[in-house]
Amino acid sequence: MALMTPARRAPGRAVDPSARQPGRRVTARRGRDRVVPYLFVLAPIVLLVTFTYVPVANMFFYSVTDWDGLDRVKNFVGLANYVDVFTEPDNLRVFVVSLYYLGASFVQMALALYFATILSFRVRLKNLWKGILFFPYLINGVAIGLIFLNFIRPGGGLDSALLAVGLESVIRQWTGDPEVINYTLAAVSVWRYMGLNFVMFLGAIASVPGEIYEAAELDGANRWHQFRHLILPAIKPIVGLSFILAISGSLSVFEVPYIMTNGGNGSETFVIRTIKMAFENNKVGLASAMAVVLLAIVLVVTWIQRRLVPEERVDLT
Protein backbone atom coordinates (compact mmCIF):
# COMPACT_ATOMS: atom_id res chain seq x y z
CA MET A 1 0.00 0.00 0.00
CA ALA A 2 2.87 2.30 0.74
CA LEU A 3 3.59 2.23 -2.95
CA MET A 4 0.40 4.02 -3.68
CA THR A 5 0.31 6.74 -1.07
CA PRO A 6 0.94 9.98 -2.87
CA ALA A 7 3.23 12.41 -1.11
CA ARG A 8 1.43 15.61 -0.32
CA ARG A 9 2.65 18.32 -2.57
CA ALA A 10 3.55 21.65 -1.06
CA PRO A 11 0.85 24.21 -1.74
CA GLY A 12 1.45 27.00 -4.22
CA ARG A 13 2.63 26.09 -7.66
CA ALA A 14 5.85 27.32 -9.16
CA VAL A 15 5.41 29.90 -11.85
CA ASP A 16 5.57 28.49 -15.36
CA PRO A 17 9.08 29.48 -16.46
CA SER A 18 8.02 30.05 -20.05
CA ALA A 19 5.70 32.78 -18.89
CA ARG A 20 8.65 34.91 -17.90
CA GLN A 21 10.19 34.95 -21.33
CA PRO A 22 9.35 38.13 -23.21
CA GLY A 23 8.11 38.58 -26.74
CA ARG A 24 6.54 36.44 -29.37
CA ARG A 25 8.02 33.07 -28.38
CA VAL A 26 5.76 33.09 -25.39
CA THR A 27 2.55 33.19 -27.40
CA ALA A 28 3.82 30.60 -29.84
CA ARG A 29 4.75 28.31 -27.00
CA ARG A 30 1.49 29.03 -25.23
CA GLY A 31 -0.48 28.01 -28.30
CA ARG A 32 1.43 24.79 -28.61
CA ASP A 33 1.12 24.15 -24.90
CA ARG A 34 -2.61 24.29 -25.19
CA VAL A 35 -2.65 21.37 -27.62
CA VAL A 36 -0.13 19.23 -25.73
CA PRO A 37 -2.39 17.76 -23.03
CA TYR A 38 -4.92 16.72 -25.65
CA LEU A 39 -2.22 14.86 -27.55
CA PHE A 40 -1.34 12.94 -24.41
CA VAL A 41 -4.93 11.97 -23.55
CA LEU A 42 -5.96 11.27 -27.13
CA ALA A 43 -5.03 7.57 -27.30
CA PRO A 44 -6.44 6.66 -23.86
CA ILE A 45 -9.70 8.46 -24.58
CA VAL A 46 -10.12 6.87 -28.00
CA LEU A 47 -9.62 3.40 -26.50
CA LEU A 48 -11.89 4.16 -23.56
CA VAL A 49 -14.72 5.39 -25.75
CA THR A 50 -14.35 2.61 -28.33
CA PHE A 51 -14.21 -0.30 -25.90
CA THR A 52 -16.28 0.91 -22.98
CA TYR A 53 -18.69 3.70 -23.84
CA VAL A 54 -19.67 2.66 -27.37
CA PRO A 55 -20.44 -0.90 -26.20
CA VAL A 56 -22.45 0.35 -23.23
CA ALA A 57 -24.50 2.63 -25.47
CA ASN A 58 -25.00 -0.14 -28.04
CA MET A 59 -26.00 -2.55 -25.31
CA PHE A 60 -28.86 -0.27 -24.25
CA PHE A 61 -29.91 0.01 -27.88
CA TYR A 62 -29.75 -3.76 -28.59
CA SER A 63 -31.69 -4.48 -25.42
CA VAL A 64 -34.88 -2.99 -26.84
CA THR A 65 -34.60 -4.88 -30.14
CA ASP A 66 -34.98 -8.49 -31.23
CA TRP A 67 -31.55 -8.50 -32.91
CA ASP A 68 -29.91 -11.89 -33.49
CA GLY A 69 -26.39 -10.53 -33.95
CA LEU A 70 -26.26 -10.93 -37.73
CA ASP A 71 -29.43 -9.55 -39.26
CA ARG A 72 -29.32 -6.12 -40.89
CA VAL A 73 -32.62 -5.05 -39.40
CA LYS A 74 -33.14 -4.66 -35.72
CA ASN A 75 -36.83 -4.56 -34.84
CA PHE A 76 -37.86 -2.45 -31.90
CA VAL A 77 -39.59 -4.62 -29.31
CA GLY A 78 -39.84 -2.20 -26.41
CA LEU A 79 -39.29 -3.73 -22.99
CA ALA A 80 -40.13 -7.29 -24.05
CA ASN A 81 -36.58 -8.50 -23.40
CA TYR A 82 -36.60 -7.04 -19.90
CA VAL A 83 -39.94 -8.69 -19.18
CA ASP A 84 -38.34 -11.96 -20.32
CA VAL A 85 -35.37 -11.51 -17.97
CA PHE A 86 -37.65 -11.27 -14.96
CA THR A 87 -40.44 -13.67 -15.91
CA GLU A 88 -38.91 -16.57 -17.85
CA PRO A 89 -38.21 -19.25 -15.19
CA ASP A 90 -34.89 -20.24 -16.82
CA ASN A 91 -33.75 -16.64 -16.63
CA LEU A 92 -34.85 -16.28 -13.03
CA ARG A 93 -33.00 -19.41 -11.95
CA VAL A 94 -29.64 -17.71 -12.51
CA PHE A 95 -30.48 -15.24 -9.74
CA VAL A 96 -31.06 -18.15 -7.39
CA VAL A 97 -27.71 -19.67 -8.38
CA SER A 98 -25.97 -16.43 -7.52
CA LEU A 99 -27.31 -16.70 -3.96
CA TYR A 100 -25.08 -19.74 -3.40
CA TYR A 101 -22.06 -17.66 -4.31
CA LEU A 102 -23.26 -14.76 -2.18
CA GLY A 103 -23.59 -17.10 0.80
CA ALA A 104 -20.18 -18.54 0.04
CA SER A 105 -18.63 -15.09 0.02
CA PHE A 106 -19.70 -14.59 3.63
CA VAL A 107 -18.01 -17.85 4.59
CA GLN A 108 -15.00 -16.69 2.63
CA MET A 109 -14.79 -13.38 4.47
CA ALA A 110 -15.23 -15.01 7.86
CA LEU A 111 -12.35 -17.40 7.10
CA ALA A 112 -10.22 -14.58 5.72
CA LEU A 113 -10.87 -12.49 8.81
CA TYR A 114 -10.00 -15.38 11.12
CA PHE A 115 -6.69 -16.14 9.41
CA ALA A 116 -5.79 -12.47 9.01
CA THR A 117 -6.31 -12.01 12.74
CA ILE A 118 -4.25 -14.96 13.92
CA LEU A 119 -1.47 -14.19 11.46
CA SER A 120 -1.29 -10.62 12.72
CA PHE A 121 0.04 -11.88 16.02
CA ARG A 122 3.21 -13.82 16.60
CA VAL A 123 3.11 -17.06 14.65
CA ARG A 124 5.90 -19.33 13.54
CA LEU A 125 6.41 -19.66 9.76
CA LYS A 126 4.15 -16.66 9.20
CA ASN A 127 5.26 -16.12 5.59
CA LEU A 128 4.75 -19.76 4.70
CA TRP A 129 1.13 -19.78 5.93
CA LYS A 130 0.48 -16.46 4.27
CA GLY A 131 1.87 -17.70 0.97
CA ILE A 132 -0.12 -20.95 1.06
CA LEU A 133 -3.39 -19.18 1.82
CA PHE A 134 -2.85 -16.53 -0.85
CA PHE A 135 -1.36 -18.51 -3.72
CA PRO A 136 -4.59 -20.07 -5.06
CA TYR A 137 -5.74 -16.57 -5.97
CA LEU A 138 -2.88 -16.36 -8.49
CA ILE A 139 -3.63 -19.65 -10.23
CA ASN A 140 -5.13 -19.59 -13.71
CA GLY A 141 -8.91 -20.09 -13.60
CA VAL A 142 -8.80 -22.88 -16.19
CA ALA A 143 -6.16 -24.68 -14.13
CA ILE A 144 -8.34 -24.32 -11.01
CA GLY A 145 -11.33 -25.78 -12.83
CA LEU A 146 -9.30 -28.76 -13.99
CA ILE A 147 -7.62 -29.23 -10.59
CA PHE A 148 -11.04 -29.53 -8.97
CA LEU A 149 -12.57 -31.70 -11.68
CA ASN A 150 -9.76 -34.12 -10.90
CA PHE A 151 -10.14 -33.68 -7.14
CA ILE A 152 -13.90 -34.26 -6.92
CA ARG A 153 -14.33 -36.99 -9.55
CA PRO A 154 -15.89 -40.16 -8.13
CA GLY A 155 -13.11 -42.03 -6.33
CA GLY A 156 -10.84 -38.99 -6.61
CA GLY A 157 -8.86 -37.14 -3.97
CA LEU A 158 -11.81 -35.71 -2.05
CA ASP A 159 -13.70 -39.00 -1.80
CA SER A 160 -10.55 -40.88 -0.80
CA ALA A 161 -9.69 -38.28 1.82
CA LEU A 162 -13.19 -38.43 3.31
CA LEU A 163 -13.02 -42.21 3.31
CA ALA A 164 -9.66 -42.11 5.07
CA VAL A 165 -10.99 -39.98 7.92
CA GLY A 166 -14.17 -42.03 8.28
CA LEU A 167 -16.58 -39.54 6.74
CA GLU A 168 -17.75 -41.72 3.84
CA SER A 169 -21.35 -40.82 4.66
CA VAL A 170 -20.60 -37.28 3.49
CA ILE A 171 -19.57 -38.39 0.01
CA ARG A 172 -21.90 -37.10 -2.72
CA GLN A 173 -21.96 -36.85 -6.47
CA TRP A 174 -20.27 -33.49 -6.25
CA THR A 175 -21.24 -32.19 -9.67
CA GLY A 176 -23.68 -34.93 -10.67
CA ASP A 177 -26.35 -34.10 -8.12
CA PRO A 178 -28.26 -30.88 -8.90
CA GLU A 179 -28.86 -30.43 -5.17
CA VAL A 180 -25.14 -30.41 -4.43
CA ILE A 181 -23.52 -28.93 -7.52
CA ASN A 182 -23.85 -25.27 -6.59
CA TYR A 183 -22.42 -25.87 -3.11
CA THR A 184 -19.46 -27.62 -4.72
CA LEU A 185 -18.82 -24.83 -7.20
CA ALA A 186 -19.28 -22.12 -4.58
CA ALA A 187 -16.77 -23.94 -2.36
CA VAL A 188 -14.24 -23.90 -5.19
CA SER A 189 -14.84 -20.19 -5.47
CA VAL A 190 -14.08 -19.78 -1.74
CA TRP A 191 -10.87 -21.79 -2.22
CA ARG A 192 -9.87 -19.48 -5.05
CA TYR A 193 -10.69 -16.05 -3.67
CA MET A 194 -10.26 -16.38 0.09
CA GLY A 195 -6.57 -15.45 -0.21
CA LEU A 196 -7.28 -12.04 -1.69
CA ASN A 197 -9.68 -11.10 1.13
CA PHE A 198 -7.20 -12.48 3.63
CA VAL A 199 -4.27 -10.42 2.34
CA MET A 200 -6.40 -7.27 2.19
CA PHE A 201 -7.58 -7.75 5.76
CA LEU A 202 -4.03 -8.49 6.85
CA GLY A 203 -2.86 -5.21 5.32
CA ALA A 204 -5.60 -3.27 7.09
CA ILE A 205 -4.78 -4.87 10.45
CA ALA A 206 -1.10 -4.08 9.95
CA SER A 207 -2.00 -0.42 9.69
CA VAL A 208 -2.67 -0.43 13.47
CA PRO A 209 0.70 0.43 15.07
CA GLY A 210 2.15 -2.36 17.21
CA GLU A 211 2.56 -0.14 20.28
CA ILE A 212 -1.20 0.16 20.59
CA TYR A 213 -1.51 -3.60 21.13
CA GLU A 214 1.27 -3.47 23.72
CA ALA A 215 -0.44 -0.60 25.52
CA ALA A 216 -3.74 -2.49 25.42
CA GLU A 217 -2.08 -5.59 26.80
CA LEU A 218 -0.60 -3.56 29.67
CA ASP A 219 -4.09 -2.31 30.38
CA GLY A 220 -5.22 -5.91 30.69
CA ALA A 221 -6.98 -6.34 27.35
CA ASN A 222 -7.18 -9.93 26.19
CA ARG A 223 -7.09 -11.14 22.61
CA TRP A 224 -10.85 -10.84 22.19
CA HIS A 225 -10.81 -7.26 23.46
CA GLN A 226 -7.97 -6.48 21.12
CA PHE A 227 -9.90 -7.98 18.22
CA ARG A 228 -13.12 -6.24 19.14
CA HIS A 229 -11.77 -2.78 19.89
CA LEU A 230 -8.58 -2.49 17.86
CA ILE A 231 -8.66 -4.83 14.89
CA LEU A 232 -12.32 -4.63 13.98
CA PRO A 233 -12.45 -0.82 13.76
CA ALA A 234 -9.26 -0.81 11.69
CA ILE A 235 -10.65 -3.16 9.08
CA LYS A 236 -14.26 -2.01 9.08
CA PRO A 237 -13.99 -0.03 5.82
CA ILE A 238 -12.35 -2.86 3.95
CA VAL A 239 -14.81 -5.44 5.31
CA GLY A 240 -17.69 -3.18 4.27
CA LEU A 241 -16.22 -2.83 0.84
CA SER A 242 -15.78 -6.60 0.52
CA PHE A 243 -19.35 -7.29 1.58
CA ILE A 244 -20.67 -5.00 -1.07
CA LEU A 245 -18.34 -6.24 -3.76
CA ALA A 246 -19.58 -9.74 -2.92
CA ILE A 247 -23.02 -8.84 -4.26
CA SER A 248 -21.85 -7.82 -7.73
CA GLY A 249 -19.20 -10.55 -7.59
CA SER A 250 -21.79 -13.28 -7.02
CA LEU A 251 -23.72 -12.17 -10.10
CA SER A 252 -20.58 -11.99 -12.24
CA VAL A 253 -19.40 -15.57 -11.57
CA PHE A 254 -18.28 -17.17 -14.79
CA GLU A 255 -14.99 -19.03 -15.00
CA VAL A 256 -15.18 -21.86 -12.49
CA PRO A 257 -18.72 -23.11 -13.29
CA TYR A 258 -18.19 -22.64 -17.02
CA ILE A 259 -14.94 -24.60 -17.03
CA MET A 260 -16.09 -27.32 -14.66
CA THR A 261 -19.68 -27.94 -15.73
CA ASN A 262 -20.38 -25.65 -18.69
CA GLY A 263 -23.30 -24.36 -16.66
CA GLY A 264 -25.03 -27.73 -16.83
CA ASN A 265 -27.07 -29.51 -14.19
CA GLY A 266 -28.56 -26.35 -12.70
CA SER A 267 -25.27 -24.52 -12.25
CA GLU A 268 -25.86 -21.88 -14.89
CA THR A 269 -24.86 -18.43 -13.66
CA PHE A 270 -26.01 -15.04 -14.84
CA VAL A 271 -22.95 -14.43 -17.02
CA ILE A 272 -22.93 -17.96 -18.48
CA ARG A 273 -26.54 -17.54 -19.51
CA THR A 274 -25.90 -14.12 -21.00
CA ILE A 275 -23.02 -15.48 -23.08
CA LYS A 276 -25.03 -18.49 -24.22
CA MET A 277 -27.96 -16.31 -25.23
CA ALA A 278 -25.71 -13.96 -27.18
CA PHE A 279 -23.34 -16.39 -28.87
CA GLU A 280 -25.11 -19.75 -29.02
CA ASN A 281 -28.81 -18.90 -29.21
CA ASN A 282 -28.31 -15.70 -31.25
CA LYS A 283 -30.50 -13.68 -28.92
CA VAL A 284 -28.33 -10.59 -28.71
CA GLY A 285 -31.34 -8.46 -27.77
CA LEU A 286 -32.19 -10.58 -24.74
CA ALA A 287 -28.53 -11.00 -23.76
CA SER A 288 -28.09 -7.23 -23.88
CA ALA A 289 -31.10 -6.75 -21.63
CA MET A 290 -29.53 -9.20 -19.16
CA ALA A 291 -26.25 -7.33 -19.34
CA VAL A 292 -28.03 -4.03 -18.73
CA VAL A 293 -29.75 -5.51 -15.68
CA LEU A 294 -26.41 -6.73 -14.32
CA LEU A 295 -24.82 -3.35 -15.00
CA ALA A 296 -27.70 -1.62 -13.22
CA ILE A 297 -27.33 -3.88 -10.18
CA VAL A 298 -23.59 -3.24 -10.05
CA LEU A 299 -24.11 0.52 -10.29
CA VAL A 300 -26.76 0.55 -7.56
CA VAL A 301 -24.57 -1.57 -5.31
CA THR A 302 -21.59 0.72 -5.89
CA TRP A 303 -23.73 3.75 -5.17
CA ILE A 304 -24.87 2.21 -1.86
CA GLN A 305 -21.28 1.37 -1.04
CA ARG A 306 -20.14 4.95 -1.66
CA ARG A 307 -22.88 6.17 0.65
CA LEU A 308 -22.23 3.67 3.42
CA VAL A 309 -18.46 3.45 3.37
CA PRO A 310 -16.96 6.90 3.61
CA GLU A 311 -14.39 7.54 0.95
CA GLU A 312 -10.93 7.60 2.48
CA ARG A 313 -9.00 7.57 -0.71
CA VAL A 314 -7.73 10.71 -2.29
CA ASP A 315 -9.85 11.49 -5.29
CA LEU A 316 -8.20 12.09 -8.61
CA THR A 317 -8.91 15.80 -8.87
Place this chain on the structure above:
Amino acid sequence: MRRAAVAVVKYASLVVASVMMLLPVALIITGSFKTNQEFLSTGPFDAPENWLNLSNYATAFTRGGMLLGFANTAIILVAAITGTILIGAAAAYAIDRFTFAGRRVTLALFLLATLVPGVTTQVATFQVVKALGLYNSQAALIVLFMGTDIISIYIFVQFMRSIPRSLDEAAKIDGAGHLRIFLQVILPNLKPAIATVIIIKGIAIYNEFYIPFLYITNPDLRPISTSLFAFKGPFGAQWEVISAGVVITIIPILVLFLALQRYVYNGFTSGATK
Protein backbone atom coordinates in the same frame (compact mmCIF):
# COMPACT_ATOMS: atom_id res chain seq x y z
CA MET B 1 -2.53 -23.94 30.12
CA ARG B 2 -5.03 -21.77 28.30
CA ARG B 3 -2.27 -20.23 26.29
CA ALA B 4 -1.17 -23.69 25.15
CA ALA B 5 -4.72 -24.60 24.14
CA VAL B 6 -5.01 -21.40 22.10
CA ALA B 7 -1.72 -22.17 20.39
CA VAL B 8 -2.90 -25.69 19.51
CA VAL B 9 -6.13 -24.39 17.98
CA LYS B 10 -4.21 -21.74 16.08
CA TYR B 11 -1.66 -24.09 14.55
CA ALA B 12 -4.19 -26.85 13.96
CA SER B 13 -6.42 -24.47 11.98
CA LEU B 14 -3.45 -23.29 9.95
CA VAL B 15 -2.42 -26.83 9.16
CA VAL B 16 -5.95 -27.89 8.20
CA ALA B 17 -6.38 -24.85 5.96
CA SER B 18 -3.01 -25.42 4.34
CA VAL B 19 -3.86 -29.04 3.63
CA MET B 20 -7.13 -27.97 2.03
CA MET B 21 -5.30 -25.41 -0.08
CA LEU B 22 -2.48 -27.71 -1.13
CA LEU B 23 -4.07 -31.14 -1.45
CA PRO B 24 -5.97 -30.58 -4.72
CA VAL B 25 -2.82 -29.13 -6.28
CA ALA B 26 -0.56 -31.86 -4.89
CA LEU B 27 -2.75 -34.56 -6.42
CA ILE B 28 -2.49 -32.89 -9.82
CA ILE B 29 1.29 -32.89 -9.47
CA THR B 30 1.55 -36.57 -8.53
CA GLY B 31 -0.98 -37.46 -11.22
CA SER B 32 1.11 -35.72 -13.87
CA PHE B 33 3.94 -38.26 -13.36
CA LYS B 34 1.74 -41.33 -13.74
CA THR B 35 1.26 -43.34 -16.89
CA ASN B 36 -2.22 -43.66 -18.33
CA GLN B 37 -2.55 -47.21 -17.00
CA GLU B 38 -1.29 -46.15 -13.61
CA PHE B 39 -3.62 -43.17 -13.41
CA LEU B 40 -6.63 -45.40 -13.94
CA SER B 41 -5.58 -48.28 -11.72
CA THR B 42 -3.98 -46.58 -8.71
CA GLY B 43 -5.65 -44.48 -6.04
CA PRO B 44 -5.29 -40.68 -6.04
CA PHE B 45 -2.98 -40.81 -3.03
CA ASP B 46 -0.64 -43.45 -4.45
CA ALA B 47 2.72 -42.07 -5.43
CA PRO B 48 3.69 -42.36 -9.09
CA GLU B 49 5.92 -45.32 -9.89
CA ASN B 50 8.47 -43.16 -11.62
CA TRP B 51 8.87 -39.59 -10.38
CA LEU B 52 10.91 -38.82 -13.47
CA ASN B 53 8.25 -39.85 -15.95
CA LEU B 54 8.05 -36.69 -18.03
CA SER B 55 6.22 -38.15 -21.01
CA ASN B 56 2.97 -36.39 -20.08
CA TYR B 57 4.81 -33.09 -20.05
CA ALA B 58 6.25 -33.83 -23.46
CA THR B 59 2.79 -34.66 -24.77
CA ALA B 60 1.30 -31.50 -23.28
CA PHE B 61 4.01 -29.35 -24.82
CA THR B 62 3.95 -30.90 -28.27
CA ARG B 63 0.53 -32.36 -29.03
CA GLY B 64 -1.22 -30.02 -26.58
CA GLY B 65 0.31 -26.94 -28.20
CA MET B 66 1.43 -25.42 -24.91
CA LEU B 67 4.67 -24.15 -26.41
CA LEU B 68 2.66 -22.19 -28.95
CA GLY B 69 0.36 -21.06 -26.15
CA PHE B 70 3.29 -19.65 -24.19
CA ALA B 71 4.63 -17.88 -27.28
CA ASN B 72 1.22 -16.32 -27.97
CA THR B 73 0.79 -15.29 -24.35
CA ALA B 74 4.25 -13.71 -24.43
CA ILE B 75 3.42 -11.64 -27.52
CA ILE B 76 0.11 -10.45 -26.08
CA LEU B 77 1.62 -9.80 -22.67
CA VAL B 78 4.52 -7.68 -23.91
CA ALA B 79 2.42 -5.67 -26.35
CA ALA B 80 -0.49 -5.08 -23.98
CA ILE B 81 1.66 -4.18 -20.98
CA THR B 82 3.87 -1.80 -22.98
CA GLY B 83 0.75 -0.17 -24.35
CA THR B 84 -0.91 0.02 -20.93
CA ILE B 85 2.15 1.69 -19.41
CA LEU B 86 2.56 4.26 -22.18
CA ILE B 87 -1.13 5.05 -22.32
CA GLY B 88 -1.63 5.13 -18.57
CA ALA B 89 1.42 7.27 -17.97
CA ALA B 90 0.52 9.65 -20.82
CA ALA B 91 -3.02 10.09 -19.50
CA ALA B 92 -1.73 10.60 -15.97
CA TYR B 93 0.85 13.13 -17.20
CA ALA B 94 -1.80 15.19 -18.99
CA ILE B 95 -4.25 14.99 -16.09
CA ASP B 96 -1.79 15.81 -13.32
CA ARG B 97 0.53 18.31 -15.02
CA PHE B 98 -1.80 20.38 -17.20
CA THR B 99 -4.96 22.35 -16.76
CA PHE B 100 -7.03 22.17 -19.90
CA ALA B 101 -10.62 22.55 -20.95
CA GLY B 102 -12.30 19.15 -20.63
CA ARG B 103 -9.91 17.90 -17.97
CA ARG B 104 -12.72 17.26 -15.50
CA VAL B 105 -14.82 15.52 -18.14
CA THR B 106 -11.85 13.32 -19.03
CA LEU B 107 -11.39 12.39 -15.40
CA ALA B 108 -15.07 11.69 -14.94
CA LEU B 109 -15.05 9.43 -18.01
CA PHE B 110 -12.21 7.36 -16.57
CA LEU B 111 -13.77 7.17 -13.11
CA LEU B 112 -17.19 6.20 -14.42
CA ALA B 113 -15.63 3.46 -16.54
CA THR B 114 -14.19 1.75 -13.44
CA LEU B 115 -17.77 0.96 -12.47
CA VAL B 116 -18.61 -0.85 -15.69
CA PRO B 117 -17.70 -4.51 -15.26
CA GLY B 118 -16.09 -5.92 -18.38
CA VAL B 119 -18.07 -9.14 -18.23
CA THR B 120 -21.35 -7.33 -18.75
CA THR B 121 -20.39 -5.37 -21.83
CA GLN B 122 -18.76 -8.12 -23.89
CA VAL B 123 -22.07 -8.84 -25.62
CA ALA B 124 -21.81 -5.42 -27.27
CA THR B 125 -18.01 -5.09 -27.27
CA PHE B 126 -17.97 -8.19 -29.44
CA GLN B 127 -19.79 -6.29 -32.20
CA VAL B 128 -17.33 -3.39 -31.99
CA VAL B 129 -14.35 -5.74 -32.23
CA LYS B 130 -15.97 -7.49 -35.18
CA ALA B 131 -16.73 -4.23 -36.95
CA LEU B 132 -13.09 -3.19 -36.55
CA GLY B 133 -12.07 -6.42 -38.27
CA LEU B 134 -10.16 -7.61 -35.21
CA TYR B 135 -12.17 -10.75 -34.48
CA ASN B 136 -9.95 -13.82 -34.24
CA SER B 137 -6.73 -11.83 -33.96
CA GLN B 138 -4.31 -11.21 -31.13
CA ALA B 139 -4.68 -7.50 -31.80
CA ALA B 140 -8.21 -7.76 -30.38
CA LEU B 141 -6.83 -9.04 -27.09
CA ILE B 142 -4.07 -6.46 -27.02
CA VAL B 143 -6.36 -3.46 -27.56
CA LEU B 144 -8.94 -4.79 -25.10
CA PHE B 145 -6.35 -5.35 -22.36
CA MET B 146 -4.88 -1.92 -23.08
CA GLY B 147 -8.06 0.04 -23.54
CA THR B 148 -10.19 -1.21 -20.70
CA ASP B 149 -7.67 -0.99 -17.89
CA ILE B 150 -8.58 1.99 -15.78
CA ILE B 151 -6.82 0.70 -12.65
CA SER B 152 -3.41 1.35 -14.21
CA ILE B 153 -4.32 4.94 -14.99
CA TYR B 154 -5.45 5.29 -11.39
CA ILE B 155 -2.14 3.96 -10.10
CA PHE B 156 -0.17 6.25 -12.40
CA VAL B 157 -2.15 9.38 -11.51
CA GLN B 158 -1.69 8.74 -7.82
CA PHE B 159 2.00 8.09 -8.18
CA MET B 160 2.51 11.04 -10.52
CA ARG B 161 1.58 13.39 -7.70
CA SER B 162 4.59 12.29 -5.71
CA ILE B 163 7.01 13.24 -8.49
CA PRO B 164 8.09 16.81 -7.73
CA ARG B 165 7.15 19.34 -10.37
CA SER B 166 10.54 20.98 -9.97
CA LEU B 167 11.98 18.07 -11.97
CA ASP B 168 9.78 18.88 -14.98
CA GLU B 169 10.49 22.54 -14.60
CA ALA B 170 14.23 22.09 -14.45
CA ALA B 171 14.06 20.06 -17.65
CA LYS B 172 11.90 22.72 -19.26
CA ILE B 173 14.44 25.42 -18.45
CA ASP B 174 17.06 23.22 -20.07
CA GLY B 175 14.94 23.44 -23.21
CA ALA B 176 13.28 20.04 -23.13
CA GLY B 177 9.93 19.68 -24.93
CA HIS B 178 6.92 17.94 -23.41
CA LEU B 179 7.64 14.66 -25.13
CA ARG B 180 11.19 14.66 -23.82
CA ILE B 181 10.04 15.57 -20.32
CA PHE B 182 7.55 12.72 -20.47
CA LEU B 183 10.06 10.17 -21.73
CA GLN B 184 13.16 11.26 -19.81
CA VAL B 185 11.80 12.72 -16.58
CA ILE B 186 8.33 11.31 -15.93
CA LEU B 187 8.67 7.71 -17.10
CA PRO B 188 11.93 6.98 -15.23
CA ASN B 189 10.45 8.43 -12.05
CA LEU B 190 7.32 6.31 -12.42
CA LYS B 191 9.35 3.09 -12.12
CA PRO B 192 7.75 1.82 -8.88
CA ALA B 193 4.27 2.38 -10.31
CA ILE B 194 5.33 0.70 -13.54
CA ALA B 195 6.58 -2.30 -11.57
CA THR B 196 3.23 -2.59 -9.79
CA VAL B 197 1.33 -2.39 -13.07
CA ILE B 198 3.58 -4.99 -14.71
CA ILE B 199 3.00 -7.44 -11.87
CA ILE B 200 -0.76 -7.15 -11.45
CA LYS B 201 -1.49 -6.65 -15.12
CA GLY B 202 0.93 -9.41 -16.10
CA ILE B 203 -0.73 -11.94 -13.81
CA ALA B 204 -4.19 -10.82 -14.89
CA ILE B 205 -3.42 -11.18 -18.60
CA TYR B 206 -1.66 -14.50 -18.11
CA ASN B 207 -4.70 -15.85 -16.28
CA GLU B 208 -7.39 -14.24 -18.44
CA PHE B 209 -9.75 -16.80 -19.91
CA TYR B 210 -12.95 -15.00 -20.86
CA ILE B 211 -11.59 -12.58 -23.45
CA PRO B 212 -9.38 -14.99 -25.43
CA PHE B 213 -12.16 -17.57 -25.24
CA LEU B 214 -14.58 -15.11 -26.80
CA TYR B 215 -12.35 -13.55 -29.42
CA ILE B 216 -9.90 -16.23 -30.60
CA THR B 217 -11.05 -19.41 -32.29
CA ASN B 218 -7.92 -20.09 -34.36
CA PRO B 219 -5.89 -22.70 -32.39
CA ASP B 220 -2.62 -21.22 -33.67
CA LEU B 221 -3.32 -17.88 -31.99
CA ARG B 222 -4.51 -19.18 -28.63
CA PRO B 223 -2.81 -18.00 -25.43
CA ILE B 224 -2.05 -20.36 -22.57
CA SER B 225 -5.49 -20.23 -20.84
CA THR B 226 -7.53 -21.30 -23.80
CA SER B 227 -4.83 -23.76 -24.91
CA LEU B 228 -5.23 -25.47 -21.56
CA PHE B 229 -9.01 -25.30 -21.79
CA ALA B 230 -8.80 -27.07 -25.17
CA PHE B 231 -7.19 -30.05 -23.36
CA LYS B 232 -10.65 -31.02 -22.15
CA GLY B 233 -11.54 -32.30 -25.61
CA PRO B 234 -8.75 -34.47 -27.04
CA PHE B 235 -7.26 -35.44 -23.66
CA GLY B 236 -10.59 -35.95 -21.92
CA ALA B 237 -9.68 -39.55 -21.19
CA GLN B 238 -6.05 -38.76 -20.33
CA TRP B 239 -6.15 -36.95 -17.04
CA GLU B 240 -2.42 -37.48 -16.58
CA VAL B 241 -1.78 -35.26 -19.62
CA ILE B 242 -4.29 -32.66 -18.41
CA SER B 243 -2.50 -32.73 -15.04
CA ALA B 244 0.83 -32.04 -16.71
CA GLY B 245 -0.77 -29.15 -18.63
CA VAL B 246 -2.10 -27.68 -15.38
CA VAL B 247 1.31 -27.93 -13.69
CA ILE B 248 3.01 -26.30 -16.69
CA THR B 249 0.50 -23.44 -16.53
CA ILE B 250 1.04 -22.85 -12.82
CA ILE B 251 4.86 -22.96 -12.74
CA PRO B 252 5.60 -19.50 -14.23
CA ILE B 253 3.22 -17.81 -11.77
CA LEU B 254 4.65 -19.78 -8.85
CA VAL B 255 8.19 -18.75 -9.76
CA LEU B 256 7.13 -15.11 -10.10
CA PHE B 257 5.32 -15.23 -6.78
CA LEU B 258 8.24 -16.77 -4.90
CA ALA B 259 10.69 -14.28 -6.40
CA LEU B 260 8.62 -11.13 -5.92
CA GLN B 261 6.35 -11.98 -2.97
CA ARG B 262 6.38 -8.58 -1.33
CA TYR B 263 5.61 -6.73 -4.55
CA VAL B 264 2.84 -9.16 -5.45
CA TYR B 265 1.11 -8.65 -2.09
CA ASN B 266 1.48 -4.88 -2.32
CA GLY B 267 0.26 -4.76 -5.89
CA PHE B 268 -2.88 -6.73 -5.17
CA THR B 269 -3.84 -5.03 -1.93
CA SER B 270 -3.52 -1.63 -3.54
CA GLY B 271 -5.03 -2.57 -6.88
CA ALA B 272 -7.99 -4.49 -5.53
CA THR B 273 -9.51 -1.76 -3.42
CA LYS B 274 -9.81 0.62 -6.33
